[in-house]
């Protein structure tokens with residue numbers, strides 16, 4: 483089995499809680515050789531802890547004899563780093579959102595096709611055993627899909643990662659933080675086709691692109707399995723001081739509706755992420771735990787009517803961890819030529835839809 487030499491760009495929360503330990507725990511598939519982070523505190527601590535070469539700059543790290551790179555920097559750096567890595571012949575795994583606008587995603591697709599390398603997006607929920615089982619169940623259901631509802635209450639990560647020995651750097655240069663913010667505003671402006679005020683930039687980059695993007699992507703996969711599609715957008719809003727988001731669209735070909743609501747609840751140490759699929763005599767519900775709780779089950783509940791009685795089934799397909807499964811699939815795509823599950827094209831569809839919804843929200 484080919485062992486891939488991997489570097490990780492960006493060593494904050496998701497790298498320390500997920501990607502770095504998960505890659506290290508797959509030693510037959512990956513050898514983590516280097517990390518890059520502008521925080522000296524973070525890179526020096528992780529380098530000492532795991533015996534890795536440490537770089538201040540991700541592009542410099544790309545010259546360190548890598549086969550592949552994991553990009554887990556702030557969002558506004560994903561596109562440039564992905565293109566630079568592909569141009570160097572590296573395989574790429576990039577966290578979501580792949581980019582804020584479809585023009586940047588088109589640049590990544592062109593670089594991927596020119597390089598002939600694998601480019602996978604970090605939509606780990608597509609590897610969740612409960613999601614995969616629901617897809618299988620949906621393929622067997624007759625009758626029209628009436629509604630899909632998504633609701634998320636997100637307290638942020640703190641309650642779910644406080645027990646980890648994380649290294650947090652307060653020494654990222656101020657100029658780099660300002661550059662990141664300026665990049666984000668410029669990239670959101672391209673997505674919306676207009677100057678967005680800081681609150682709209684926050685609504686688009688936060689609730690929509692950073693969080694609901696997982697649900698939009700999962701819903702697209704579930705709709706495929708159910709033989710339906712997202713149709714005409716009918717509603718959109720940024721809510722609660724643009725720290726929350728709402729969107730809705732018609733279902734195609736039925737007259738059903740998809741609605742999604744996401745709220746930041748930073749003072750409520752609780753995480754709720756629920757997707758419900760409604761048919762005339764059946765309902766399926768997925769309840770995701772906070773993504774940082776490894777091997778916690780996503781609940782899949784199936785409810786079937788039997789006249790006035792109801793049968794409720796709680797499925798438990800497996801304890802496999804989506805964040806680990808996505809890495810195995812990335813390796814299989816690189817080494818065995820397996821199809822890439824989460825493509826840049828899917829990311830382009832997601833971000834194109836968000837731009838449409840955001841424009842609808844702004845038009846009101």
Ligand SMILES: NC(=O)c1ccc[n+]([C@@H]2O[C@H](COP(=O)([O-])OP(=O)(O)OC[C@H]3O[C@@H](n4cnc5c(N)ncnc54)[C@H](O)[C@@H]3O)[C@@H](O)[C@H]2O)c1
Nearest residue numbers: 491492493494495496519520521540554555556557577578
């Ligand atoms: N798949 C998921 O569920 C999931 C969960 C969390 C985060 N994410 C995504 O992962 C990415 C990172 O999120 P996070 O929560 O770990 O953020 P974070 O702020 O905790 O960490 C980001 C790290 O990147 C470093 N950094 C900043 N600019 C950099 C640059 N130019 N090059 C290299 N490193 C740089 C920072 O110093 C910091 O250590 C984001 O895109 C986020 O959307 C995905």
